[in-house]
Amino acid sequence: MSTEMPDRVVVVGSSVGGIRAAQGLRAQGLTGQVVVVGSEKAAPYDKPPLSKQLLSGEWNLEDIALVSVEELQDAGIELRLGVAARGVDVANRTLALADGTTLAYDALVIATGVRPRTLSAPRTVPLHTVRELADVSALRAALDSGGGLVVVGGGFIGAEIASTAAGLGVPTSIVEALPAPFSRVLGDEVGGILARLHAENDVEVVSGTGVVALRRGPTGLTEVELGDGRVLSAGAVAVGIGCVPNTEWLAGSGIPVSDGVSTDEFSRVLDVPGVYAIGDVAHWHDVRTGTSRRVEHWTHAFQQAQLVAHNLVHPDDLQAQTRAPYFWSDQHGVKIQMVGRRGPADAVDVVWRDSPGGPRPVALYSDSGRFTGGVTFGAPQVSVRLRRAWEDGVTLTEARALVVGPSEVLPADARMGAPAQP
Ligand SMILES: Cc1cc2nc3c(=O)[nH]c(=O)nc-3n(C[C@H](O)[C@H](O)[C@H](O)COP(=O)(O)OP(=O)(O)OC[C@H]3O[C@@H](n4cnc5c(N)ncnc54)[C@H](O)[C@@H]3O)c2cc1C
Incomplete structure (x- = not known):
C-alpha cells in the first residue's frame, strides 16, 4: 500500500x-x-x-x-x-x-x-420505487391521479412513502410479509409500536402475508393479490423491499x-x-x-x-469508523432515531416518557445487561445521549438512567403507538 x-x-x-x-x-x-x-x-x-x-x-x-x-x-x-x-x-x-x-x-x-430490489411476483402493471429524483415526480403524479396507494414492504423507505401519502390525504396501505413491519430491524414489540403509529394516522397495515400477483383490475385500478387471499386495489403501488x-x-x-x-x-x-x-x-x-x-x-x-x-x-495515520451506528426516519410527524444495533437475541425494554406531544416510547436493547441499541420517537436529545453512551459502552441500567428519571416513567397506555389497554 x-x-x-x-x-x-x-x-x-x-x-x-x-x-x-x-x-x-x-x-x-x-x-x-x-x-x-x-x-x-x-x-x-x-x-x-x-x-x-x-x-x-x-x-x-x-x-x-x-x-x-x-x-x-x-x-x-x-x-x-x-x-x-x-x-x-x-x-x-x-x-x-x-x-x-x-x-x-x-x-x-x-x-x-x-x-431498489424488484418484486418477483408476476405483474402486468407498473410499480413505483423511490431512489432518484425522477421516481418522486412519477409517484407524486400517480398519487394525485387518485385511487389510493399500496406500499409493498414495510421497511423505512416504504413506511416513509406511506406516511407522506397519508399526509396528502391518500388512502394508503402497507403490506409486509413479516409478522410486524419493521420487526427485522426493531423486533416485534417496537415494530408493533410503529405499526400502531401508522394505524393511528390512517395507514392500513397488513402484515404476515406477501404479494402473490399484481394485475390491472376491471376499474383500471391495480389489484394487489395477497398470499392470504385478500385483494387490495390502488391507483399506485410502491415497492420498498430492500436494495x-x-x-x-x-x-x-x-x-x-x-x-x-x-x-x-x-x-x-x-x-x-x-x-x-x-x-x-x-x-x-x-x-x-x-x-x-x-x-x-x-x-x-x-x-x-x-x-x-x-x-x-494521511496514509500513515489510517482511521477506522468507530462511531455508533445511527439512522433516523420521519413518519407521521415523529422523528424516529436509532442508535446502535439490535441483535436477534437482544432483550428490549420500552420506557414511556412524557413529552409536549404526548407520551412517547424509548426502546432500549441489551445483551446480558450491556446496552446494544436504542430507538427514540420524537426525542432527539435523548438520542444524542444514547449515541454517546453507546460509544462509551454503558450498561442497560446506565442507559436507562439517561433516558428518564423514575418519576417520568409513564404507564404504557398513552397515545403514540401505545398498545390498546384491556
Ligand atoms: C428515499 C430515501 C430516503 C432515505 N431516508 C433516509 C433517512 O431518513 N435516514 C437515513 O439514515 N438514510 C436514509 N436514506 C439512505 C441514504 O440516503 C443513503 O444511505 C445515502 O444516500 C447513501 O449514499 P451513497 O453516496 O453511498 O449512495 P447513493 O446515495 O445511492 O448514491 C450513489 C450514486 O452513484 C450513482 N451511480 C451508480 N452507479 C454508477 C456508475 N456506474 N457510474 C457513475 N455513477 C453511478 C447513482 O446514480 C447515485 O447518484 C434514504 C434513501 C432513500 C433513497
Whole structure:
C-alpha cells in the first residue's frame, strides 16, 4: 500500500458519499486533481428528503442540493455528470466511462450506492420505487391521479412513502410479509409500536402475508393479490423491499464484490491497491463487531466519506469508523432515531416518557445487561445521549438512567403507538 498522497483522485458516484469524499479531500489539503463521475444528470442532491419533503411538495430541488456547482468549481473539483462508469483497469489505474472516454487515477473511490430490489411476483402493471429524483415526480403524479396507494414492504423507505401519502390525504396501505413491519430491524414489540403509529394516522397495515400477483383490475385500478387471499386495489403501488448494490460495472475488474465491494476497516478495497469503496455500496469491515457488512444509512456514508478523505491524504495515520451506528426516519410527524444495533437475541425494554406531544416510547436493547441499541420517537436529545453512551459502552441500567428519571416513567397506555389497554 502506497504511503504517498495521490495526485489524481477519481470518485465514482455523485451523491452524499461521493460529494462529501471529494470535498473532504480538499479539506484535508489534497492539492492534486479531483474528479467526480455521476451517472445521474441532476446536480448532486441528497436522498433522504425524496420520500419525505420532496414527495409531499414541502421542499423543492434547491432545498435538497448537496452542493452548488460553483462551490465545487471554487474547490477545484471537476464534475462529470450524466455519464456512468462502466469498467476499471486496476493494473493500469484507468476508469472507463460510458461515453467512451477514460480517466487515469492514482486513487479511485467507489461510491455508487444501491438501487431498489424488484418484486418477483408476476405483474402486468407498473410499480413505483423511490431512489432518484425522477421516481418522486412519477409517484407524486400517480398519487394525485387518485385511487389510493399500496406500499409493498414495510421497511423505512416504504413506511416513509406511506406516511407522506397519508399526509396528502391518500388512502394508503402497507403490506409486509413479516409478522410486524419493521420487526427485522426493531423486533416485534417496537415494530408493533410503529405499526400502531401508522394505524393511528390512517395507514392500513397488513402484515404476515406477501404479494402473490399484481394485475390491472376491471376499474383500471391495480389489484394487489395477497398470499392470504385478500385483494387490495390502488391507483399506485410502491415497492420498498430492500436494495441491491450497484456493482455490475465492476465485473471482470478483479475488484472483489460480495454483496457490495469488499473493503477493510479503512475503506480500502481488499487486495486492490489504490481503490476504496464507501457508503451504501461498501461491504466494509466493522472493527467494533469484527464482522463485515453493508450499511444503508446516510450518516454512515457521510462518516466514511470523511474518513476515506483523511486516509487518502494521511496514509500513515489510517482511521477506522468507530462511531455508533445511527439512522433516523420521519413518519407521521415523529422523528424516529436509532442508535446502535439490535441483535436477534437482544432483550428490549420500552420506557414511556412524557413529552409536549404526548407520551412517547424509548426502546432500549441489551445483551446480558450491556446496552446494544436504542430507538427514540420524537426525542432527539435523548438520542444524542444514547449515541454517546453507546460509544462509551454503558450498561442497560446506565442507559436507562439517561433516558428518564423514575418519576417520568409513564404507564404504557398513552397515545403514540401505545398498545390498546384491556
Ligand atoms: C428515499 C430515501 C430516503 C432515505 N431516508 C433516509 C433517512 O431518513 N435516514 C437515513 O439514515 N438514510 C436514509 N436514506 C439512505 C441514504 O440516503 C443513503 O444511505 C445515502 O444516500 C447513501 O449514499 P451513497 O453516496 O453511498 O449512495 P447513493 O446515495 O445511492 O448514491 C450513489 C450514486 O452513484 C450513482 N451511480 C451508480 N452507479 C454508477 C456508475 N456506474 N457510474 C457513475 N455513477 C453511478 C447513482 O446514480 C447515485 O447518484 C434514504 C434513501 C432513500 C433513497
